[in-house]
Amino acid sequence: MISAYYFGAISLVLIGLYAVLVKKNLLKILVGLSIMETGVNLLLISIGYVSGRSAPILSEGIGPNQAVDPIPQALVLTAIVIGVATTAMALSAAILIYEKYGTLNVEEIRRLRG
Amino acid sequence: MNELLIIIFAPLIAGVLAWWLDVRGIREILGVAGPAVSLSYLVKLYTTIDSGGFVNYTVNLGGFSFNFALTQLSWIFGMIAGVIGLAAALGMASTSKSGYEWLFALMSLTGVLGVFLSYDLLAFFIFWEIMTFGSFMMVLRYNRSASLKYFVLSVIGAYAMLLAIGLIYARVGSFSFVDVYRAFAQDAALGVAGGSTVFSTFDMAAIFGLLLVAFGVKAGLFPLHVWAPDAYSETNQSYTAMFSGVLSKAGVYGFIILYMLMGYRLVSALGTFRGVPSFGYLIAFLGGLTIIVGGLLAALQEDIRKLFAYSSISQVGYVLVAVGVGSALSMEAGVYHAISHALFKGLFFLVVAAIVHRTGKTEFKDMGGLAEKMPVTFAMAFVAILSLAGIPPMVGFASKWLIFEAVISQNLPILGGMVFFGSAIGFVYLIRFTYAVWFGQRPTDLEDTRDAPLPLAIGMGILALLNVVFGIAPGLVAGELNKIIGKEVIGGTIWELDIGVGRYNGLLLTVWLIVGLLIAAIIYFLGAKARRVPVTDTYQSGNPVTMEYNLTIRRDFFRPLREALSFWLGISFDDLYRDVAKATEEFADILRRYVYNGNAQSYAWYLGIILLILAIWGV
Helix, strand or coil, rough: CHHHHHHHHHHHHHHHHHHHHEEEEHHHHHHHHHHHHHHHHHHHHCCCCCCCCCCCCCEECCCHHHHHHHHHHHHHHHHHHHHHHHHHHHHHHHHHHHHCCCCCCCCCCCCCCE | CCHHHHHHHHHHHHHHHHHHHHCCCCCHHHHHHHHHHHHHHHHHCHHHCCCCCCEEEEEEEEEEEEEEECCHHHHHHHHHHHHHHHHHHHHHHHHHHCCCHHHHHHHHHHHHHHHHHHHHHHHCCCCCCHHHHHHHHHHHCCCHHHHHHHHHHHHHHHHHHHHHHHHHHHHHCCCEEEHHHHHHHHHHHHHHCCCCCCCHHHHHHHHHHHHHHHHHHCCCCCCCHHHHHHHHHHHCCHHHHHHHHHHHHHHHHHHHHHHHHHHHHHHHCCCEECEEEEHHHHHHHHHHHHHHHHHHHHHHHCCCHHHHHHHHHHHHHHHHHHHHCCCCHHHHHHHHHHHHHHHHHHHHHHHHHHHHHHHHCHHHHHCCHHHHCCHHHHHHHHHHHHHHHHHCCCCHHHHHHHHHHHHHHHCHHHHHHHHHHHHCCCCHHHHHHHHHHHHCCCCCCCCCCCCCCCCHHHHHHHHHHHHHHHHHHHHHHHHHHHHHHHCCEECCCCEEEECCCCCEHHHHHHHHHHHHHHHHHHHHCCCCCCCCCCCCCCCCCCCCCCCCCCECEECCCCCHHHHHHCCCHCCCCCHHHHHHHHHHHHHHHHHHHHCCCHHHHHHHHHHHHHHHHHHHCCC
């Protein structure tokens, strides 16, 4: 029986992937990217979870052996920041594209065509 | 510095200096000095080689060791390169216009000398590429599309050779000829004894096929010859003397090396056919087709340069037939014809260079009556014509006779027929060159044509002299050839060739020829009534002379032949290769339209699919 965390996280990734692959609106694709990113972050966090342990902050009564794995948390913290930055940049690109082409439909944006 | 390195690199150094200084006069002297230094060192080393010696040298460079060695075989080929290189350089002193040409012409000479003198596969390949690059740059200067065709086919050949070398290295673990030979010989012995061999039959077939393509491209083997007519004709004609005379021999030398290194293993892997190794028979048969195709196409050309380009391909076909048959006699006959081809074809291209240099015209229809205006060049051309046609006492007769004997004595009727046909077609195209260029009416704009410039005439003189000397004294060459095999395959004195089933005495023949000519001269001077023959065109093949069907020696002379062959001429390998190129282009266009379509979402799909495949695969 697969854990609900894994199942949920991978589902989020797949939903995001579906939006990226199928949706024609650029903003919807970006939404899909964000969802995918959330899914990946959730997956990473859930990998580091050890049942019954608390947050990895060294304080009274909580030693290294009573904490969950701290590495995925640091990783995810980085990943969130990167995700926000890429989203912001992609959104600004979307604004520029809309200004230039007057549409957000990816099939009508022809710049990359050879 | 080692003597072998001097031999190899002297032309390149001279070429670089000539290009760098680029002062008219000095660059010509330097350019001629390069091949002269190589040649003199080769001559100097003759005594060592003659006494059964062996000069070798190893350079260690970047973890690789490059072996060079001067054996009897490579000495002979090196001498071909040296002599023709010197003659062609003398020709270039008259016809070249810039330091660029000196640089790359001499670079290709260095490459070909390196190919002949290298004693491991890696050095062989590197010098092979230097040779190709130099000659490619020479053609590029004159004609872009011809050079591209040459380049593409050369690259295919180079990759084929590289793959074959890789296959050999993977199994043998060494590039050195000695180690490779030992490995193949051991393998052959194991194969005969029924043991498990290092190289499987499939390996051998693959290596042979790849090397056939690699050497075949350079030698102009049918159907890989399509680059040669364009490349030979679209460059400095003095350089073509070297290009056709020496560089095509690199392919021939490659086939001989192929025989020497892995002949036994190839026979044990691929079997024999009619008493000849079947791989050799394939080379010989393709060589025979090369003779026929090259000869027929040469007869149909309207451009002198093209005619000799095709004729050169055809003549190298002889060498390949002889090398392919692979008996000791035919091997020697092949090398002999390689020498004589270099001598007469180098001479022919220098003659063409002189004609083009002095008249600026290349087509038969603009020529005529040049024998009076360029007597020296005409004399040289006459020697070359006799030699190519195989008329004693020129060197061309001795070598062709040996090839005929070698092929017949092996009982190979088809190859024999091809070789004989090639000789007949040789007359067909030479007769046209003889009459259309040298005799008949002279067009008025050729009235003030002068004879060949002095350096070019000297270059032609060297080659013409050797054509005659080696024809009258064929034993001079045969004696050296016997040392390759290590026993007396071709007997006789220096004047006479004796191969058991027949003899040819060059001196005796010359004496009788001179006696005959003297008798003819006496009769002529004693009172043959000279009658001035009006210049009329007598060749019509039963067709009425009209303006549309005006077959003169200068225009459309072999049009009936062309019409008879029209079906076969429709099958053009040139077109085939062009179609392949076009199909590739169309395929790329389809890819661009449907796969690389500029839609970022499609690319996301590809990425997803690839990741899925990798996940299923379990990476």
